Amino acid sequence: MSNILDKAKSIEEYVINFRRDLHENPELSGEEFKTQEKIMRELDKLGIPYKKAGNTSLIATLKGGKPGKTVALRGDIDAIPVKEESGVEFTSKNPGVMHACGHDAHASMLLGAAKILSEMKDEIPGEVRFFFQEGEETFSGAKKIIEAGGMDGVDACLGMHGMPGLETGYVDLTPGYRMAGCDTIYVKFEGVSGHGSVPHLAKDTIHPACIFVTDLQGIVTKNIDAQEPIVISVGKFTGGTKANVVSKYTELDISMRYFNPKIREIAHEAIKRHAKAIADAYELKVDVIIEESALSLYNDDELSVLADKSCTKVFGEGKNIALPKLMGSEDMPYYFQHAKGVYAMLGYRNEEKETIYFPHHEKFKIDEDYLKYGTALHVQFALDFLNQ
Missing domain, CATH: 3.30.70.360 (Alpha-Beta Plaits)
Structure with missing residues (x-):
């Protein structure tokens, strides 16, 4: 099996372009209808079946070539009511609405992972589910995916968020309480x-x-x-x-x-x-x-050990750095009530590119170099869990 990060690099332009399109056309929580349509078109091209959930969420399912466990990967898709002042060329065309929390990146990395895994499905034991989730900012989207049966039969799940506390190329995947x-x-x-x-x-x-x-x-x-x-x-x-x-x-x-x-x-x-x-x-x-x-977010102790090994394969040795716990909140823990899970913080800080702002800032922007790492981590973790 070839290096997963290399596979992510090979589709890096695809992920970046999709992310920029989402960034230009942000939609608020529960109103992500055009975002949903764009993701469905890409899933159709990849031949990955899906079903709608809630208002605008999607549950996509990739069945491997052999029986096995089920792992769920989640990317949120909603934007927030902020007037963009980031200065990027692909700035928001929706006045007063901005992807200032990086969910455009999260959704695009998950789509990139779906693309890579779809090309490897015959080698995969078990099943991978992709949750393109609405309404994280209102803490409502995870519950809707769960209500639609998204977590039925799931054995483990992974989510991730870009953060400026780490340089691009580093990650924080620490066991225990991580978010309030x-x-x-x-x-x-x-x-x-x-x-x-x-x-x-x-x-x-x-x-x-x-x-x-x-x-x-x-x-x-x-x-x-x-x-x-x-x-x-x-x-x-x-x-x-x-x-x-x-x-x-x-x-x-x-x-x-x-x-x-x-x-x-x-x-x-x-x-x-x-x-x-x-x-x-x-x-x-x-x-x-x-x-x-x-709910408070707790990274499962046992699964964190596996995820750390996945991080090493993608980022290299010594790149998993423990950040202080965050008093901010997420709706990812609702998934963790149904299966053990972990949540990764991916660094996007780059002083030269001025990608230094914390989420929800009007000048928020990401170092797009971090997209390949998140894409690869989704894939690597899914494969490592299913193959153990």
Whole structure:
């Protein structure tokens, strides 16, 4: 079997051109209809069968020449509402929408992997599934692929994301917790309105809500093990209608990031307990709603060992570098609930090309030299897993 990176280099122009087309024509989460059509056309050319899932997702299936296990590879396809200022020639033609998170690259690397593997299918034992996933930015796409049966019978899965923390040609595929889970928590205090000159005849909610906001950080420092990272941020505070009207309602929108699910439970209970205690102290009602946005991402220990070997074959010795854990979130962990999985961070940093910006920046751009590595890693990991 020839070197997989060489195979990726041989189709590098194909992957780059497809990525540039997607970059020029970005679509928001759940609206990736033209993106879906473009991917379907390419899959048709490759003779890889697929089915639609959710709004715009695709589940493509490549059956090998011999029976065996099933491995799933995932690439997200959605863009975000950012006005592009990257200066690239193939800048977004959709005003206010930009592939500022690199999902155009992820989808193109996955398509490149499908192209390589389709030419090797007789040698492959088992099955490879390709998830072209909508709505990662809204944490909705993975669930739709799972609901459509995408993970049925899957034994392992791989996802990846380009990051500027590593130079092009390096990768981070470390076992354990790698990305934070995310919850949005809505707290609503209800009191009794009245005139600002006689607050004792009313039940104000703004003052108790302010106490609650400052009290939240006490949960982080006093209820949570200091060695377990957690972030609680109040992003929205809404209360009152007029200066001389005692506010009947005050509402808070809170974002919480965590790694350990047990720590998450402790924080949830503490937030409810503190909100109720403060409401009781000021004779108010309070309602706490916790909305799960994403789960924490944990790279399977055993599978990470295999993936590290795949990385060495593609990137070379000593190129798998451990980055700090990210407090950002992903919906990849929903796949990991159904099969063991790993998630790779691929370096695209190149000072000369100014590919230095973190995702979601209006000047975000990638070093396209990293595309061949991601393409090859998809292929190498799939083959290594199926052939073990």
